Each structure stands twice: as structure tokens, then as C-alpha cells.
Amino acid sequence: MGFPKLKRTSLYEAHKSLKAKMINFNGWEMPLQYSGILDEHRAVRSSVGIFDVSHMGEIIIKGRDAFNLLQFLITNDVSKLKDNGCQYSVMCYPDGGIVDDLIIYRFSSEEFMLCVNASNTEKDYQWILGNLDTAKLKASVTNVSVDNISDTISQISIQGKSAEAVLQKISDIDLSVIRHYCFKKCNIDSAESIVSRTGYTGEDGFEIYSKDNVVGIWDRLLEKGKEYSIKPVGLGARDTLRLEMKYPLYGNDINEKTTPLEADLGWVVKFDKGDFIGKDVLKKQSETGATQKLVGFEIIDKGIPRPHYPIFKEKERIGEVTSGTLSPSLGRGIGIGYVKTEVSTVGEEIDIEIRGGYQKAKIVSTPFYKGRG
Amino acid sequence: MDFPDDILYTKEHEWVRIENGKARIGITDYAQKELGDIVFVELPEVGSEVTAMEPLGVVESVKTVSDIYSPVSGKVLEINDELESIPELVNSSPYEKGWMIVVKMNDKEELKELLSAEMYTKYVEEEIQ
Numbered sequence A: 001m002g003f004p005k006l007k008r009t010s011l012y013e014a015h016k017s018l019k020a021k022m023i024n025f026n027g028w029e030m031p032l033q034y035s036g037i038l039d040e041h042r043a044v045r046s047s048v049g050i051f052d053v054s055h056m057g058e059i060i061i062k063g064r065d066a067f068n069l070l071q072f073l074i075t076n077d078v079s080k081l082k083d084n085g086c087q088y089s090v091m092c093y094p095d096g097g098i099v100d101d102l103i104i105y106r107f108s109s110e111e112f113m114l115c116v117n118a119s120n121t122e123k124d125y126q127w128i129l130g131n132l133d134t135a136k137l138k139a140s141v142t143n144v145s146v147d148n149i150s151d152t153i154s155q156i157s158i159q160g161k162s163a164e165a166v167l168q169k170i171s172d173i174d175l176s177v178i179r180h181y182c183f184k185k186c187n188i189d190s191a192e193s194i195v196s197r198t199g200y201t202g203e204d205g206f207e208i209y210s211k212d213n214v215v216g217i218w219d220r221l222l223e224k225g226k227e228y229s230i231k232p233v234g235l236g237a238r239d240t241l242r243l244e245m246k247y248p249l250y251g252n253d254i255n256e257k258t259t260p261l262e263a264d265l266g267w268v269v270k271f272d273k274g275d276f277i278g279k280d281v282l283k284k285q286s287e288t289g290a291t292q293k294l295v296g297f298e299i300i301d302k303g304i305p306r307p308h309y310p311i312f313k314e315k316e317r318i319g320e321v322t323s324g325t326l327s328p329s330l331g332r333g334i335g336i337g338y339v340k341t342e343v344s345t346v347g348e349e350i351d352i353e354i355r356g357g358y359q360k361a362k363i364v365s366t367p368f369y370k371g372r373g
Numbered sequence B: 001m002d003f004p005d006d007i008l009y010t011k012e013h014e015w016v017r018i019e020n021g022k023a024r025i026g027i028t029d030y031a032q033k034e035l036g037d038i039v040f041v042e043l044p045e046v047g048s049e050v051t052a053m054e055p056l057g058v059v060e061s062v063k064t065v066s067d068i069y070s071p072v073s074g075k076v077l078e079i080n081d082e083l084e085s086i087p088e089l090v091n092s093s094p095y096e097k098g099w100m101i102v103v104k105m106n107d108k109e110e111l112k113e114l115l116s117a118e119m120y121t122k123y124v125e126e127e128i129q
Helices: A012-017 A037-046 A066-073 A118-130 A132-139 A163-168 A214-224 A235-244 A279-288 B029-035 B108-113 B117-128
Strands: A021-025 A028-033 A049-052 A057-062 A085-092 A098-108 A111-116 A145-148 A154-159 A183-188 A191-196 A205-210 A292-299 A310-313 A316-327 A332-340 A349-354 A357-364 B014-019 B022-027 B038-042 B055-061 B065-069 B074-079 B101-105
Touching: A012 A214, A028 A235, A037 A049, A037 A235, A049 A214, A057 A066, A057 A118, A066 A111, A066 A132, A098 A118, A098 A191, A111 A118, A118 A132, A118 A145, A154 A163, A154 A214, A163 A205, A163 A214, A191 A214, A205 A214, A235 A316, A235 A332, A292 A349, A310 A332, A332 A357, B101 B108
Parallel strands: none
Antiparallel strands: A021 A028, A049 A154, A057 A111, A057 A145, A085 A098, A098 A111, A154 A205, A183 A191, A191 A205, A292 A332, A292 A357, A310 A316, A310 A349, A316 A332, A349 A357, B014 B022, B022 B101, B038 B055, B055 B065, B074 B101
């Protein structure tokens, strides 16, 4: 007998030597924080930080029918994606619930990579394999291979306005040619890598996928970034940074019971592209209107919203908080949660129940952090 | 970590310092380190009663909400108002500027239940392992 062993990334020893506080994140032993969540958050907002996100999953879809399979599996329109382009999307169940949210990388019309959530990697992989027969029937998918390559790939994210300057020092191509949500294959510190201008913070930045020399890349970024006061950043600040942007987190804000339309992700659901899993239910929901909607709110006075705190409007319970924190940038409690659609407009005043008392809050336009503008 | 020997400790990681018969209460250096950046402290009102080993308030870090347990029973004489605007004092000065409340004790016998610095140090070392 024994507890299942936590998985570790290639950078585990590096985190230990940086004295990170480690936590169990969905079966992965990951850094929660190094110097402190607030300090790390501010480093990313003001200059640059690096994250080990090697726990994320990568699935390769390859073959003559790779495009057709993807169009059938995901809600966004993959035909809009060009070579070296990235696209955010969700993958749904037939009832419209979300299997996962992910980023699609297009290498060619016959080869794609999906970057998926760590906790969902195996579930997603099995979901795709399990739908090959249906895809054959409904979308004429015959020639395709699906590979889960997550165990061979590490991922480092570098985020902040100085990210490009730092990464450029160890890159063999001019990074300024990579535009937002595009990527290139290149060498990072002499290791073959995929570099995309993507992230989960609301700042400019890159995500680097590599098989080899991951520790070398990590160490070199910390060394080259010194003049920009670079900091390693843990999952704690990753969460506060994404929350300030209202980027949903699978498991908290979206799951198999919520649809992309309810989650305010209607922009990645394209009904005019042909058949896809979940289309019928989502189409119907878009016509009748979703009964609940994911909104962002700010606490007016004091208090910090947390997951599962009830949301009220004039003493009627209208929903529940799914994520909340003190916003380090705004210095106020912010949260996101599902509320009844009729009370979901910006400016609506609501109450959050915190330890038995009501705290006044207001639905606000998001992102919460409007930042650089 | 710093555990001064002029104060007493609880296994829930609060401390109490006896000053002229009154009890000044806060959370320990170990507690603040474990919690990380403290961003919100909720304290009882002056004049209210607190009970030994029952929550007197909460302390919130960016990630978590934790109850603060009162080491002793009695009436709240003072609260540290400064923590409302500068909660990070609990991180930077857990035993001095980061104190939380002062209590007029009902029963000094309760102090016998608390740990000395030496006992608490040992307790924390065991908890870390």
C-alpha cells in the first residue's frame, strides 16, 4: 500500500534549489511560490517572470484527415488557422459541457498540436481516441494518428513586457517576427523548440516547448534576465494573474457541467463551420439564451471572494463564486462566478456571502486588469 | 524561524504575551511563513468576548483563509487597527507590529495549557517533517 507518487517536471531540482514552496497540483508536485505571490505577480506586471508549466499536456494530431478530426472535435473554426498559427478553443461533450479548453498549434494542414490542461491530458486523449469511430462516420475521418507526447515535452512560459528582450538573448531567430498567437520552430539555448507568443497572464510573452536542455533554458533565462529583475513565478501568482484577466481555469470556472456559452466563451463557438460535437445543444442554447452566465465582479468595501461563496441579489441566491482572490494590481477583492442571466449585466449590484455576512459587490467589465493602455 | 522565549504558544500557531496581567495575541513566525503574503485580517470588536481555542477572527493570504484561535478566554480590550490597512505587518513583524488583539483574561489557569518556546519549536520541527 502507498499513496500514488506525485509526478515531477524536469525542473523539480531547480525549484528545490530556488527554495520554492511545493504543492500537489492535480497529482503534480509543482512550485506554489518562490519569493511570494505578490512579489512574483508584480514582477510579471512590471517586467518579466518565468513559469515552469511542463505539467501541461501536448497531443499531436497528424494525417490527411487531421483537420477534419479537429473541426469535428472542437467548437472554434480551425479553417481560420494558418501554418504557424495558434487558436484558443474548447472541446465539448454532446450535451455542450466542456471536456477541456486548449490551444491548437497548426504545423501544416496535416499536423496539429493541442496544448491541454495537465489534469485533463489523459481524459482528453481518451476522449479523442474514443470519438475516432464517430468522426469516421460523421466527418469522413479515416487517415489520422493521435499521440499523447506530454511525457517527452517540457514547457516554460516567460511573461511580461521584458519577456522578448530576455528570450531573444538565447534564441537563434528574431522573435519580433512572431506575432500574437503565432509560433515558430527555432533553437532556444541550442535546443530545438517551439516558441509561441501566447500566455495566461494578460502580458506580452512566450511559451517555449522543448524536449531537451530544459534546465539549461530555465537557468539561462534567469541569468540573462537579471538586468530586468526576472523572477521565477509559481502557480499562486499564475492564478492571480489569470484571474485579473478573467481567463477561466478548468475545474474552477468551467467544467463538464458548464457550456462555453454560459462561460462567456461564445466567441470560440462557430456554428457556421459544419458539424461538431455539442453543436445541436449549443445552437439551441444560443437561440433560447443561457440561463446562467459567468461574470466578473469587484468587492466594493472589503473582503475577498473565494470559490463556492454564494452570490445574492436582494436576498435571493443567484449563483456561486468559482474563483476569487485579492487582486494584487487593484488592491481589491475580485471574483468570477455564475449568476442568473437576468442579473448578469455590468453595473449590477450583488452581495457575496462571506462568513455569514453580505459584502456588497458590483459586476464589472473584464478584464479586471486593464493594464498597459 | 524566530520563536522568542518571553511568550507562550498554541499548537494552532498563535502566541500570547502577558503584559501587566493582560494577554496580547498574534500569530507565530511559522504561521505567517506558511500562509505567505497576508492580505486581509478580520478581528473581533473591542468589548466582545473570546473563548480559548475558539476562532477569534480570520487571516487571509492570497491563496487561503485561516481561522485564528484564541489562546485564552476573556474580553477584548484593544485591537490592532493598523492591520486593516497594512495586513502585511503580520508577515514583517509577527510578534511586534503584527499583534492582533489584547484580552483581559477570565482565567489565568488557561495559560498552563500553552506551550513554551522550547516546546513549540519542537512541535513545529515535528510538523515540518
